[in-house]
Amino acid sequence: MEITVDNFERCNLLLKELGYEAKNFQENRRIQYLLNGVEIGIDYWPQIPTFMEIEGPSEIAVYNTLETLGFKKEDAITTDIEGIYRQYGFDILNVKHLKLEEDRK
Numbered sequence: 248m249e250i251t252v253d254n255f256e257r258c259n260l261l262l263k264e265l266g267y268e269a270k271n272f273q274e275n276r277r278i279q280y281l282l283n284g285v286e287i288g289i290d291y292w293p294q295i296p297t298f299m300e301i302e303g304p305s306e307i308a309v310y311n312t313l314e315t316l317g318f319k320k321e322d323a324i325t326t327d328i329e330g331i332y333r334q335y336g337f338d339i340l341n342v343k344h345l346k347l348e349e350d351r352k
Contacts, residue, residue, distance in 0.1 A: 273345045285312040292328065293345045295335050 252258045259269070276291040285303035292298075299316075301323075303309040310320055324330075332339045339345065 271340070271343050271345070273339065274347050276347060282312055282315070283308070285309060287312065287316075291347060292332075293347050294337065295332060298331065 262269075274293065278289040280287040280289075285301060285308050288300040288302070290298050290300055301309050301312055303312060310323075313320065313323055329339055
């Protein structure tokens with residue numbers, strides 16, 4: 248089930264009242280673009296370089312968009328945020344609090 252959360256503090260309070268305890272906090276920011284039906288996200292996460300995520304209806308659509316943006320297939324990696332952090336020597340599941348610096352808005 249998916250729900251929209253428009254108030255972080257109230258959602259946390261609700262989960263706490265239901266008996267859940269926060270495991271960790273991960274803050275990130277994303278700028279999203281749409282190009283020919285393909286979503287392009289510029290992701291900002293703490294302690295690692297900014298990166299781009301491309302999601303589309305097919306692998307071909309994603310790689311065509313990658314090429315349109317001036318990248319080669321060999322430039323791409325297929326992993327989740329956990330894998331990206333591992334590349335930089337972090338295990339984000341064991342980091343209690345990941346917060347962006349204020350100057351990276």
